[in-house]
Amino acid sequence: MSVTLRKLKENFGGALFDLGSAFGDDFAVVHKDRIVEVSQALRDDPDLRYNFLIDVTAVDYPQRRPRFEVVYHFFSLPLRHRVRLKAPVDGSDPEVPSLVPLWKGADWFEREVWDMFGIRFAGHPDLRRILMYDGFEGHPLRKDYPVNRRQPRVGPRN
C-alpha cells in the first residue's frame, strides 16, 4: 500500500467509502462534504505534497444512486506520484464544495463541470457557463440530454 493510501486511511478513514489501486494508480472514494479537507491534507502533508490539481471532471451514472461522481486528479510535482479522488453526488440537487480556495486552477474546471453536468460548486467565486453560450438550456453531457437536441443561435436557413 502506497504512502498516500496509508495516510488517507489513517487520517480520514471515516470519510472514505472505498480506496485502492487500479491499473497502477491510487484512488479513493471520498464523502463530498469532506473533499476540501482531504484535498488540503493531500496538498500540505510533507510526505504527500500533491501541489498540482490536474483535472476536475464528472461522470453521470444514470442507473446508480447517487447518480453523479465528481472526479479529481492530483499530482505531486516534487514527489512524482498521483492520486484520484472520487466524490459521489446525489442527482436531485447536485452540489459539492469548491476547491478554488485551495487551487486557483480549479476555477475553470468547476465551471466546465457546471456547464456540462449541472453540478454546482458551493463557494465558487463565479460559477457560470464556460463552453456553451448564454441561453443554452440544459447540460449536454448528462445522459438524459437528448442526443439529437440542437439549440442553434442562427436559425436554419434552408
Next chain:
Amino acid sequence: MALNTPAGGFFASRLDRMIGWARKYSIFQYPFVTACCGMEYMATACSHYDVDRFGAGMPRFSPRQADVLFVVGTISHKLAPTLKMIYDQMCEPKWVVAFGVCTCTGGFYDNYATVMGIDTIIPVDVYIPGCPPRPETVLDGLMKLQEKIQMGGGGQGSGNWAADN
C-alpha cells in the same frame, strides 16, 4: 496607331467578361480559420503550392476588404453568429468557400455543439471536401471558384459547386 473601330465609334465587346476575368485573378480572401483544416490552408497558401499563382495570394483580415470568405474548420453554434456577422460585413460581390468536410456538412460531428454545414447559415459557392482536404483539392476548388467568377455567377450561393476529391 489608329484604332480600327466600327462606324459610329463604339466597341462591340463583353464588358462583363472582362470584369469577370479581372475579378477572378484578384481574389482577396478572408480566412475564417477555426480548426485543423487551417494547417492545410496554410500549406496551400505558402510557396510550395502557392495560391499567388491564381491571384489569391493576399489574404485580408478585415471582411470589408475581402471578396471571398474561406470558412476553414468546424463551426460551433457558439461561433455561428460571428460567422454570419463577418459574412454580412463583406461588400458585394462576394463568394463563400466551405473548406473541409466540417464546414460542408458537419463532418463526423453530430452533436449538441456543431453546426451541420455552414450552408444552414450563409450561402456557399464552392464546397471543398476532405478531412482535411489536400492542397490539390483546395486548388481545384479555387479554380472552380475562378470559373464561377468568370461566368459572372456566384455571390448569393447561386448553384453549388464541389471540388473533385
